[in-house]
Amino acid sequence: MKQILISSEKNLSRIAVLVQGRLEDLHVETGKTDQLVGNIYRARVVNVLPSAQSAFLDIGADKNAYMYIDDAIPPGQKANRQGKEKPNIRHLVQVGEERLVQVMKEAQGTKAARVTTEISIPGRMLVYLPDSARISISRRIQAPAERKRLEQTAARLLTGSEGVIFRTQAEGADEQRIADELCYLRSVWSEALAAAAAKKLPVLVHPGDDLITRAVRDLFSADVDELIVDHGPTFQRVKQMLLSFYPDLADRLSLYQGKLPLFEQYAVEAEIDKALRRQVWLKSGGSIVIDRTEAMTVIDVNTGKFTGGASMQLEELVTRTNLEAAREIARQLRLRDIGGIVIIDFIDMKSSANQARLLAELESELARDRTVTSVLGLTKLGLVELTRKKVRQSLSEALTSPCPTCGGKGRVLSLAEVSRRLEREIRALVKTGEAEAVVVELSAELARHWQEPVDGTARSQRVEQDLQIRLHLLPEARLPVHAYRVRYTGTKQEADRLLALEAGEAKFIGDSSRHQV
Structure with missing residues (x-):
């Protein structure tokens, strides 16, 4: 039994792959604007360092992107230069010139994002290389006859400086299906170039695929028994992708409507904590x-x-x-x-x-x-x-931040991740208990985070509007920065009574739940 779970929240997408109920793979993406891998830019060279055989380019991000000599050699010349001494980067890159580059590695800590001049546009069966005249085949396709067939197919379909990488899904695909996908990827690239041609540098030519697109394209296949999504708009989006990529398997998609959050229902949250x-x-x-x-x-x-x-x-x-x-x-x-x-x-x-x-x-x-x-x-x-191979942030880098108490020697959950966990707990409590009001005691820093506007609306206000409840946040100086207590869930009248007692410095005695991370 193989299942893929897609949990989608504001500024957070999570994909879990379960085999026989056990978590085998996990992918997390926090905020599309933070993800650069796969993005293609028309960029400007701002600095060249011959001693380090590297250059830095302005792609419009907070930090200039880094390009090493291996990534600066034109794709069409790489095969001819194998075994030869590398040229000085000054002979390939000059300050002020425009370059078409693609981000191949996210920025990590003090390291800048890394870019390459070899452009690639991924599809389900193929990766299209507009300027790399080479043909590569996934190492997972091992049959010599099939590898030769795919090579011959590519030789007939490619023109000029084009190249292609055959992915595992290409195994057994007929020539017409391969030709159709190649034609589609060609059109995507030509339209992206045309749209960005007149824009001022630096400019994003083509965005990399987000996590949900990659999950449906790369992780879903005939051996997956269920694909479960917990968010209505995401469900509709995934459905359209399945109808395009896997029309025969679209009936394996379902919308999760349980009371507990999806990842909690399938015990994924506990595995994330362990990880x-x-x-x-x-x-x-x-x-x-x-x-x-x-x-x-x-x-x-x-x-x-x-x-x-x-x-x-x-x-x-x-x-x-x-x-x-x-x-x-x-x-x-x-x-x-x-x-x-x-x-x-x-x-x-x-x-x-x-x-x-x-x-x-x-x-x-x-x-x-x-x-x-x-x-x-x-x-x-x-x-x-x-x-x-390191491409994106690790799970720890995505969900935690350096500990302020120990000066960065350890890590704690970020305020954003604690807020998401609190929001999921509130939503689950409201669903299961049909509450009208929720009272939460939390640290002052976490309370401020809940009041900060995102897209013009504070998280607390958005949760109140979505759930049609009254949410009371009580800052508590004695709580650690990343801690909270759900003090009460129930009627508005009882919540008001609790708040009145708190204001009168009376001690409230009753059931409460505590969550500290």
């Missing part, structure tokens, strides 16, 4: 500890409470723990969207056969990952090295 923790417990009683640094991610494996049976030898105990940890590490890398260098300190094993078995298990689990991951093997210290 933000440093320590992850394994079913056997062992654990893995995940630490992030500026340069890399370090993962430590421990036997923890797992001692095995009385007859179990130490080597067997260690091997079992390591194999279980390898499966969970691959899953956590996907859920947390961790990229860059990863170092794993598995428990030492003496047997070379067990070491080989562990690496094979890790590689097998990582092969299920859509993001390119490479296992580099064991170091002399017995550490496993791997790299995972």
Whole structure:
């Protein structure tokens, strides 16, 4: 049983993939305006640094984008330059000139967004390369006859400097379907260029696809049993995409109308909380500890409470723990969207056969990952090295912010994420209890966040209008910055009585729920 859940809120989209009820993949996007990957710009070169073989371009963002020499070489010349010494970037890029570039990596911390001159327009079966005369085929398509067929098909359909990448979904597709999609992607690109031609630099030529579009296009397929959406307008949008991409599978789409929030109903919220923790417990009683640094991610494996049976030898105990940890590490890398260098300190094993078995298990689990991951093997210290392509923010970067109390050594949930959680709790309480009023005690910082206007309307006002309730926010100085208590849900009359007692410094005694993160 495979399910895809789409939860859509204001400035937040979340996609969860469940296999047999267990969360296997998670994608989060906070605010379309913050996402740059995939965007194509007509940009202006503002600085060239020959010593670093790099240039910086104004794309209209807060920071100028960064382009390395490899990304500055014209796409049509890259194949001819393999094995040759790289030219000086000054011979390719000059200050003040216009360049057509695409964002390939989001800005991370102090690092600027990275751009390339190789433009790509993704579709369901193809990625169209307007100026790269090359043909590439997904490594997941392994049959030699099928790879040759696709190559020959592309050779017949492409013209001039065009290129194409065949995605996994292209396997078995007939030439007419491939031609139709190629024609569509050509028209998308030509129309985007024409629309941006007369505009002043820097200008966005073509926006990258948002998370929901990517999820329907890339994650949904015939092996998905259910696609569940919790938001009416998003449901209609997804329905139209399915009718275009997968008309035979459109009946697998449904609109969630349960009382509990979608992610809470399917226990995804609890898994998200676990994916933000440093320590992850394994079913056997062992654990893995995940630490992030500026340069890399370090993962430590421990036997923890797992001692095995009385007859179990130490080597067997260690091997079992390591194999279980390898499966969970691959899953956590996907859920947390961790990229860059990863170092794993598995428990030492003496047997070379067990070491080989562990690496094979890790590689097998990582092969299920859509993001390119490479296992580099064991170091002399017995550490496993791997790299995972980093494109977007990790889950931690998307949902947390540096802790103000410890000076950035740790991380706490951002005010925006705590506000979203409080709003979901209020909506669930109102749905299940048919409340007329809600009284919430919260920190002053969180209260101010709820009163800040977004698109002209404060969150508190929007929630009141949407749910037709009276919402009372009571700032409490003694609460931590990211904490709140739902003091009361029920009738307006009883809420007013509570507030009158509070104003008279009387102590209210009654049921309350507490949520602190």
